Amino acid sequence: MSVRIELKNIDLSYGSTRVIKDVSLTIEPGEFFAFLGPSGCGKSTLLRLIAGFEQCQHGEVLIDGKDVTRQAPWERNVGMVFQNYALWPHMTIRRNVAFGLEERHLPKDQIQRRVEAALERVGLLDYAERRPNQLSGGQQQRVALARTLAVEPKVLLLDEPLSNLDAKLRVHMRQELRALQQELGLTTIFVTHDQEEANTTSDRIAVLNDGIVQQLGEPMTLYDQPDNLFVAQFLGSANVLRGRVVQEGSEAVFLSEKGLRVRLPEDTTSEARALVFRPQNLLRCQPDDAAARFEGRVRLREFLGNILRYEIDAGGESLVLDELYGRDLVPAEPGERIGLDIHPNHLRLMTRD
DSSP: OOOOEEEEEEEEEETTEEEEEEEEEEEOTTOEEEEEOOTTSSHHHHHHHHHTSSOOSEEEEEETTEEOTTOOGGGTTEEEEOTTOOOOTTSOHHHHHHHHHHHTTOOHHHHHHHHHHHHHHTTOGGGTTSOGGGSOHHHHHHHHHHHHHHTOOSEEEEESTTTTSOHHHHHHHHHHHHHHHHHHTOEEEEEESOHHHHHHHOSEEEEEETTEEEEEEOHHHHHHSOSSHHHHHHSSOOEEEEEEEEEETTEEEEEETTOOEEEEOTTOOOOOSEEEEOGGGOEEEOTTOTTOSEEEEEEEEEEOSSEEEEEEEETTEEEEEEEEOOTTOOOOOTTOEEEEEOOGGGOEEESOO
């Protein structure tokens, strides 16, 4: 059965270096949850803490309502798939998958049933007598997953398991992971620095930086409604203007530090220090169009297949515009002056970095 995981006021330090800073969050039963952030932000440390490989100085870890903060890893019944797969090179695939079960001293017939069921689930039963070096990277990743599933854990922990795979295989394996997780209903925590992986697999994401949960929510909510500049810029491309909101008669305007003026909805009042908007939400129009909120000049154009990407100089600010490519589209040329519009709903005022 799926279980709930709770982290309560977790603080963890290595010597004088504080790595995790008062983190509290709840992962719901059966949820596919991601810890997302840059290298060194504390995401893998949190995962290892849940697994029992790390100990916090303050706080509690609860699994299914039970305090496991001081329990050893083998007492928690969680399964962890490591980044490097950690397979024994001298053992067959069957023996690798059986290893954890043998350590638990289960009966031989039960071990055989579990091993074969786990290998069949990941599509590798026909490879049971091979060794790891006879398999591809994707197949080795499946072996590591099968070994974890064989012990029938309450929780599945995935520590960047796709990072060693090539781009195409990574996409395929993340789809398989998500499908398998939904089939089993296992509460799953996925650590990654890749926002695309987190967005496509997860029910919810905790974005971490400097040992702090910057924001927690569903992928689309985090993308559309970031709480601060770090989240806005880490989750996809974002145009960021630093400046302030000013009133010019009856009109509210965001005035950037370099002097670019962007019209805001009339009733806008804010202590915002930055204005954020996504490249695909900018709309190109004629520079003298009444709808244009500001104008700029095309500095660079890139053809990326499905989109045209423009780098634009707008009042001294460097902005990016992404335009969906189609055969009937007339592209703007480098050096061309263009108008730029954006729907007010796509403008995000920020008070925090």
